Amino acid sequence: MSSNLVTLQWLADHLNDADVKILDCRFALGQPHSGREVYLQDHIPGAFYCDLEQDLSSKVETHGGRHPLPNLDELAAKLGGIGIDATTTVVAYDDQGGAMASRLWWLLRYLGHEQTFVLDGTYSHWKSAGLPSTSELPTAEPKTFTPSIQDAHVLHIDDLKKRLGNPGVTLIDAREERRYLGLEEPIDPVAGHIPSAVNHFWKDSLTDAGTWKPADAQRARFADVHADDEIIVYCGSGVTATPNILALREAGFQNVKLYAGSWSDWVSYPENPIATKKGE
Incomplete structure (x- = not known):
């Protein structure tokens, strides 16, 4: 795929592919727990949750901004823990116009993982299209994610x-x-x-x-x-x-x-x- 995006239909067609992992990045600034709460209510089947502030950022210091880049070893461990390695295609989505999903996309590209994409459309688009959702939490076979920092x-x-x-x-x-x-x-x-x-x-x-x-x-x-x-x-x-x-x-x-x-x-x-x- 030459694009950095995948369509709703592409993801629907690949929901059960073992080498595709879906990451739910929903997050509302100022409401730090709301993303996880809505994920627990329902999400795309098989999706794991990634929190902007807990997973995709590090602790705020005097300098470095409000969302400093995460500790890359910790992020790599998180990714490996949910079954992502060099062979995995990753698709990220959110309900914020792609802002949070793009942060995840950028971080994985920064870690050298090229097979990372953003869903073209939000979770609301997914549901409006009548595509499946679930409250069931996924399980994963852990793998080793080895960063290649770019x-x-x-x-x-x-x-x-x-x-x-x-x-x-x-x-x-x-x-x-x-x-x-x-x-x-x-x-x-x-x-x-x-x-x-x-x-x-x-x-x-x-x-x-x-x-x-x-x-x-x-x-x-x-x-x-x-x-x-x-x-x-x-x-x-x-x-x-x-x-x-x-x-x-x-x-x-x-x-x-x-x-x-x-x-x-x-x-x-x-x-x-x-x-x-x-x-x-």
Whole structure:
């Protein structure tokens, strides 16, 4: 599969494949237990739950942002424990437009697991299509997941500072425009954006129906981005940047990286400059 997405029908057709593992990534910011609660009510048959803050992030520190990257050995152990190894195809889904599933997708690609995909459509789409769900918890035969870290997928703050303003570098802010412009900031202590960043709100990756736009529409979204650039994407905490990374990949861009700490890391350093106008 050349796409990073699989259709509802593809997943329905492969529900019983032993080499396909499904990961439920539902999570609501500010309601840290709600994702697991709705998973326990019902989920796609065979799906295991991955929690954004417990499994896909590490403990918040002074720096590093609100959702620091997880301990990779612990994540690898979790993945192996639910039966994922190098031969496994992984499909992630959520009910948040793909934001949480894309975080899982990005992390597995960062760990070198290429056979990882996001469901094109949410759990609500799955149920609306009349596809099966269950409250039964799956069991797994543990395997050994061996990471092959792809360092080129991620940047940290010192890497970003070296690149800011350089020719051939495009910095993309994935938050909604009002946050990018500093008109409001509901979560972090400082409003605005990183100087030189352009704004591409991550939800513009989706159609009005909440499914992913096709590759040509993603290319049109990013018409201002040069294909040969080093593209760095950030958001508030390194989560909703990842659907933009997936969309850029769908559009054919290759050199795409995540600034993992994102805005919440940037503003944890009081000396860092802040911009509040387009073009700054």
